[in-house]
Amino acid sequence: MITDFYDPPSLEGFRHGDLIRARPVFVPQLTAAAGAFQILYVSTNSRSELIPVSGIVVIPEEYAAPGTNALLLFSPGFRGLGGAEVPSRLLVTGNEPADSVAGIEAALRRGWVVAVPDGEGLGVWGTGPHTFLAARAAARVTLDLACAVYRSADLDTPVAPCVAWGYADGGRAVAAAGEMHPWYAPELDLRGVAAGAVVSDLGALAPLINRGGPAAGLGLAAVVGLARAYEQLPLRHVLTEEGALAAAEAARLPSSELLREFPQPLSHWCRRLDPWNDVWWRRVLALETLAHVGLAMPLHLYHGTRDDLVPVRAGQRALIAYRQRGTTVTWREYDAGHRATAVAAIGDVLARLGEDLTDPVAAAQRRPSHSEDEREGERPEHAPS
Structure with a gap:
């Protein structure tokens, strides 16, 4: 019903x-x-x-x-x-x-x-x-x-x-x-x-997202969103314990609240300063690169x-x-x-x-x-x- x-x-x-x-x-x-x-x-x-x-x-x-x-x-x-x-x-x-x-x-x-x-x-x-x-x-x-x-x-x-x-x-x-x-x-x-x-090419843009400011929360949102899309891959391992808690909170929020609550750069939530260079993340970012084929x-x-x-x-x-x-x-x-x-x-x-x-x-x-x-x-x- x-x-x-x-x-x-x-x-x-x-x-x-x-x-x-x-x-x-x-x-x-x-x-x-x-x-x-x-x-x-x-x-x-x-x-x-x-x-x-x-x-x-x-x-x-x-x-x-x-x-x-x-x-x-x-x-x-x-x-x-x-x-x-x-x-x-x-x-x-x-x-x-x-x-x-x-x-x-x-x-x-x-x-x-x-x-x-x-x-x-x-x-x-x-x-x-x-x-x-x-x-x-x-x-x-x-x-x-x-x-x-x-x-x-x-x-x-x-x-x-x-x-x-x-x-x-x-x-x-x-x-x-x-x-x-x-x-x-x-x-x-x-x-x-x-x-x-x-x-x-998301990989080329990733270092630019890794900065503080009004749009910094997009980095954390990217980790959550792509990890959801590729659940079969071990992607959340780049997050610290604090980062995992932040990701769980961000996953519930609309954009206005997410950007306000998480102004830190992506590296703040991760075990390494360049999480996009992790081997699994490089694979996902390559899969999400556009123009693999032309449009008809x-x-x-x-x-x-x-x-x-x-x-x-x-x-x-x-x-x-x-x-x-x-x-x-x-x-x-x-x-x-x-x-x-x-x-x-x-x-x-x-x-x-x-x-x-x-x-x-x-x-x-x-x-x-x-x-x-x-x-x-x-x-x-x-x-x-």
């Missing part, structure tokens, strides 16, 4: 991408929404085991015309390792962050259906902690959300191509979804991917030049790596910090994804060149190639 919508159900008889249950909800922050559904659906974890996950599907006031209509998979950034601060709940209570609301609202005004995953280990009670930074686990949850929307007659959404958009950790999720799409969810017509503030659809990368959380050079490395794999990639830089870039890019991102919908043949045939690299609308003097 269901006692709460978010209680984990039995998954016997289900396959990944199936809808478990849905209920209509009101989303007060979204003026362009005709309605929305909280949903529970089935995905898989990094060990290919079935798991229940949650999300929300938002319906526009008026659907776009055929040929321009889309299902937008909108993958948000880090929300914490635990707690109830997830999009499917916050959009109903009216507390979703403003930058996320702005992006969803803009897509709804285009007439697109917007589907937002909560993420593995978040939303559904008792399934945490969240697998933070495990891009391929997040990609499965993202792709299965689209499958759940299309397989369910209860949601009454039109069949249309998919596009995917994410920022920061959400950007890693949609980029990985583009890589995995051909073999994990080939039934989906995924036309384009937009990803901002993307880190392709266009990829749009963007970054803020004044981003003090994810350095722009990390995004440029992702650009180079994907181009080397033969992906059709565009690049744009914004003269802004991390949060400001998320908002500044909204119009450009939706325009790019709209092009992928209306002219998929031209988009697929387009080859990356310096003329496609943009910095605030102009060709940069020293764009990466």
Whole structure:
């Protein structure tokens, strides 16, 4: 018997991408929404085991015309390792962050259906902690959300191509979804991917995270999240006894509380100053490196030049790596910090994804060149190639 919508159900008889249950909800922050559904659906974890996950599907006031209509998979950034601060709940209570609301609202005004995953280990009670930074686990949850929307007659959404958009950790999720799409969810017509503030190589970024300050807690969150995703590997051995206690506490917290409670650098909680160089952690960080393969659809990368959380050079490395794999990639830089870039890019991102919908043949045939690299609308003097 269901006692709460978010209680984990039995998954016997289900396959990944199936809808478990849905209920209509009101989303007060979204003026362009005709309605929305909280949903529970089935995905898989990094060990290919079935798991229940949650999300929300938002319906526009008026659907776009055929040929321009889309299902937008909108993958948000880090929300914490635990707690109830997830999009499917916050959009109903009216507390979703403003930058996320702005992006969803803009897509709804285009007439697109917007589907937002909560993420593995978040939303559904008792399934945490969240697998933070495990891009391929997040990609499965993202792709299965689209499958759940299309397989369910209860949601009454039109069949249309998919596009995917994410920022920061959400950007890693949609980029990985583009890589995995051909073999994990080939039934989906995924036309384009937009990803901002993307880190392709976590190992290269690890030393930068190992510092005090407002974002220092992300280091501890990374250990907890990746250890959850790769439970079959001995990863927690890098933590001291104090670190293990801190990790257990962090695993229960939303992002705001986690970052406030744990301002120490990652090395403070570990037995060695460079835990990312442990042999098991090197293996995991290698597995979580993006651009192992190219994308079959266009990829749009963007970054803020004044981003003090994810350095722009990390995004440029992702650009180079994907181009080397033969992906059709565009690049744009914004003269802004991390949060400001998320908002500044909204119009450009939706325009790019709209092009992928209306002219998929031209988009697929387009080859990356310096003329496609943009910095605030102009060709940069020293764009990466």
